[in-house]
Amino acid sequence: MTDKLKDAKIVFVVGGPGSGKGTQCEKIVAKYGYTHLSSGDLLRAEVASGSERGKQLQAIMQKGELVPLDTVLDMIKEAMIAKADVSKGYLIDGYPREVKQGEEFEKKIGAPALLLYVDAKAETMVKRLMKRGETSGRADDNEETIKKRLDLYYKATEPVIAYYEKCSIVRKINSELPVDEVFAIVEKAIDELK
Numbered sequence: 001m002t003d004k005l006k007d008a009k010i011v012f013v014v015g016g017p018g019s020g021k022g023t024q025c026e027k028i029v030a031k032y033g034y035t036h037l038s039s040g041d042l043l044r045a046e047v048a049s050g051s052e053r054g055k056q057l058q059a060i061m062q063k064g065e066l067v068p069l070d071t072v073l074d075m076i077k078e079a080m081i082a083k084a085d086v087s088k089g090y091l092i093d094g095y096p097r098e099v100k101q102g103e104e105f106e107k108k109i110g111a112p113a114l115l116l117y118v119d120a121k122a123e124t125m126v127k128r129l130m131k132r133g134e135t136s137g138r139a140d141d142n143e144e145t146i147k148k149r150l151d152l153y154y155k156a157t158e159p160v161i162a163y164y165e166k167c168s169i170v171r172k173i174n175s176e177l178p179v180d181e182v183f184a185i186v187e188k189a190i191d192e193l194k
């Protein structure tokens with residue numbers, strides 16, 4: 001099964017909640033035709049299906065906590081395999097959330113060629129999420145859950161960046177800039193991959 005993904009080009013997109021990961025991924029898809037897999041979107045789709053598993057996920061996500069590693073990883077792997085014959089590369093958005101998730105991904109799927117570290121100040125992220133919350137309908141775009149997501153990001157996810165710096169695949173992207181300027185930096189990082 002995993003053989004199908006043996007030579008896949010994998011890009012991890014890591015950054016705090018509201019840092020602009022989804023926005024940049026959309027632009028990468030438009031220009032490079034990569035397959036965008038947002039782990040949060042995959043989980044929200046499961047919740048929307050109304051399944052028993054979805055109900056359990058909803059409770060975890062509403063609290064801003066992390067869904068068990070195996071659940072998310074299985075969903076990502078399934079989605080990757082479904083696109084394996086047509087994909088030019090994969091954007092794995094919002095995963096890994098902790099070092100352990102990265103290690104398991106490498107064991108079960110493969111190693112990333114690049115990690116885009118989408119960096120914005122906490123203040124900026126909160127502002128963007130509160131604004132997004134006006135229209136997103138997301139149960140976790142509220143002040144209390146945003147604070148928890150941010151805390152967890154600094155505690156569990158930032159160490160992921162340090163972990164991958166050891167193999168020199170991290171490119172830090174300043175996402176305080178306007179979207180198109182951020183994308184200009186992203187493009188350089190992706191172009192270097194080829």
Ligand SMILES: Nc1ccn([C@@H]2O[C@H](COP(=O)(O)OP(=O)(O)OP(=O)(O)O)[C@@H](O)[C@H]2O)c(=O)n1
Pocket residue numbers: 016017018019020021022039040041043060061062064065066067068072093094095096097140149
């Ligand atoms: N690998 C992941 C991805 C998501 N989640 C759960 O799904 C929620 C929403 O994830 P996501 O959509 O990635 O949200 P944010 O990190 O806030 O990022 P953004 O809104 O910026 O996309 C998380 O808080 C968490 O409960 C998770 O447990 N594990």
Ligand SMILES: Nc1nc2c(ncn2[C@@H]2O[C@H](COP(=O)(O)OP(=O)(O)O)[C@@H](O)[C@H]2O)c(=O)[nH]1
Pocket residue numbers: 015016017018019020021022023024128129131132175176177178179180182
């Ligand atoms: N000014 C500015 N706003 C941004 C930028 N990127 C994203 N946003 C806004 O911030 C909010 C969160 O972005 P999103 O892509 O959903 O972030 P994610 O949570 O990291 O996936 C959205 O409402 C965007 O409009 C950026 O580079 N500059």
Ligand SMILES: [Mg+2]
Pocket residue numbers: 021022038040
């Ligand atoms: Mg997103």
